[in-house]
Amino acid sequence: MAQKLARQTVRLEQPPYLAGFGNAVGSKEHQGPLQDWFDGYSEDDRFGQKTWEKAEKVMQEQALSHALKRSGMGAAALDALLAGDLLNQCVASSFAARGQEMPFLGLYGACSTMGEGLLLSSLLLDGGGFRCVAAVTSSHFCTAERQYRTPLTYGSQRTPTAQWTATAAGAVVLAAQAEEGAPRITHVTVGKIVDLGVTDANNMGAAMAPAALDTILAHLRETGRSPGDYDVIVTGDLGVLGRELLLELSKREGVDLSNNHEDCGVLLYDTVAQDVHCGGSGCGCSASVLTGYLLKNMERGEFSRILFCPTGALLSPLTTQQGESIPSICHAVAISTRKEDF
C-alpha cells in the first residue's frame, strides 16, 4: 500500500519502474544544446502533416513509439495511456490515442502535465490494479502561438519576459516490473494551485515560480529531505527569470536551491543565440528534457536521484481577457536508481 506522508506527498510502496521513455522534437529544439539526447526530430516541424495540430499529434505518436520500443513492450501491454497537452480540448492527445486501442485517461495540467501523468501513473501501478501505463504529453510552437497569442504570420513582437513554446513530445512507459537498474519513482507530491496575482500572460515564469516553491517546500518538509539529497532538482519551464525568482524566494524561506537547481526551460535552448528570450515552455519542454537529458543521464549513472518538478500556468486567453491573474501549479516526482530508496 502506498503511504501518505502528509497532506501532499505519497511514498510508493512498490516504486514503479520507468521501463521506457522516448521523445520527438522540432527543428529549433534539435539545434539546441540538448540535440544529442533526442530520439527523433522534424526538419520543418510538420512531421509530414498538413496542419500544425496534426503534426503535434504525430509527434506524440512518435514519442510513445520510441518509449515502447525502449521498454521492449508492445502497445497491447499498456493498461492505460494518460495524456494531455495545451491545445483546446487536449486534441493532440485524444487524436494521437485514437486508433491505438488503449484505455485512455485525459489530463489537463498545462506544462505540468508530464508531472501529473507520472504521478497518477505511479499511483495506479502501486495500487495493484495496473501493470503497465504510459504518460505522454506534447506542445508545438506553432499551435500554441496561434491559440494563445497570434498566428505566426502576423509576425508579432515578443516581450523580453516571453518564453518559447517547445515543439516537443515526451512519453514514459511505467511498469510494476522491469529490468533491475531502471529508474523508479519513489515519492510523488501533488501540487496545490498557487496564484500570487501575476496578470501578465507574457511573464509566466513569474506566475509559476511561487507554485514551484510551494511544492518543493512541501516535498522537502513531508519527506524530511533537504535539497542536497537530490543530485538535481529540476523545474519544468520557469525560464531564466522564473528560475531567478525561485532561487530568491527559496532563499527567503531558508532553503538554498542554488547548488543543484536546473530548469528545463533554460536547459532546452541556448537562450541568447537561439533568441528565445527567457527560455522554453510548453508541456513538451519538461517532457523532452526528462525523457532525453535527464533519464539518459540516470541510465549512465551521472544522476542517481532527481526531483522532477514540472510547472503549469492554468490560464486561458479568455481568462486573461477577463482580467484574471494566473493560477499556477507544480507537481514533484522523485526518481531514483539508488537501491537504498526501494
Place this chain on the structure above:
Amino acid sequence: MAQKLARQTVRLEQPPYLAGFGNAVGSKEHQGPLQDWFDGYSEDDRFGQKTWEKAEKVMQEQALSHALKRSGMGAAALDALLAGDLLNQCVASSFAARGQEMPFLGLYGACSTMGEGLLLSSLLLDGGGFRCVAAVTSSHFCTAERQYRTPLTYGSQRTPTAQWTATAAGAVVLAAQAEEGAPRITHVTVGKIVDLGVTDANNMGAAMAPAALDTILAHLRETGRSPGDYDVIVTGDLGVLGRELLLELSKREGVDLSNNHEDCGVLLYDTVAQDVHCGGSGCGCSASVLTGYLLKNMERGEFSRILFCPTGALLSPLTTQQGESIPSICHAVAISTRKEDF
C-alpha cells in the same frame, strides 16, 4: 490491492465510499423533470457573476460545498481535488480550485469527466495513499455555445440532432471510510477511444454511442455480469438519438439494454416541452443527474446497484474545421449499496 479483471476493468479491494455529493444547476435545468433533486440553482444562470465563465466557476464551488457539507467533512480533509470541464484549458476547474488550498489534479475527459474523476479517485483511495478525494465537473450552456458554436447573441438556428449543454455542476466526495450504508464504488472500467467516422459536430450522440457500447460490453465481459445485474445502466449524454443507436447496436451484439437503460441527457429535460431537441449534454449533465436523481435514489433504496457510464466527445472546433471525425470515450463506474458486493 485492487484487482485487474482484464484489460479495462479493475475491481476495488476496499470499495471507496461516496461520502458526500452535491450539485448546482441553471434555471432551465431547475425547470425540468429533475427539479426536486438539485441542491441549488441560479435564476439567471449567472450565479451573481459578471461573465458566464466566472458563473461556471462559482457553480463548481457551490457543488463542492454542497458535497462537503453532506459528507460532514471540511475542505481541509481532502487529499486531492480532481476536476475538469469543457472550457479551453479547463479554466472553470482551475479557477474554482484556486484559493481552496487543496492538492489539485486537472482532468480532461469532455462530458465523461465525472466518470474519469470517480474512477481515478477510487483507484487513488484503494491504493492506500489517499483517504479522502473529491471529483468535480461542470458545464454551462452560455460558455459552451460561445466556445464551441457561436455567441448566444447571434441567435443561431440549432439542428434537430443538436443537444443542449447543461448549465450544471456536480461534485462527489469519496472516502476510504464513511458511514455504513453510503454507496460504494466496486468496479471501474477505463474506456478506449472509439471513432467510427462521424464528422457532424451537431450529432454527438451518434459519435458517442459506439464508445458507450464498447465500454459497457467490456465491463459486462470482464466482470461476468449481465445488464440485468444492474438496477439501471445509465449513460452520460447520448441524448434521444444516441440512446436509440446504443440500444440498436447492443441488440446486434446480443445484449439487451432496453429494460434498464437510461441516459442522463434524456432524463435531465423534458426534451419536447423544453425545446432541447435531442436532450442534454455537457460534463454537468451526467454529473448533476448522478449527484441528484441517481445517488439520492440510492440513498432511498430505489436503486441498489447502478452502472454509471458518462460519455465524452473529444473534439474541438478546430478539429472539426480541419475535417476530422469525432473520437469518443466512455468510462464505466459500478456503484452499489448491496453488502454482498463488498
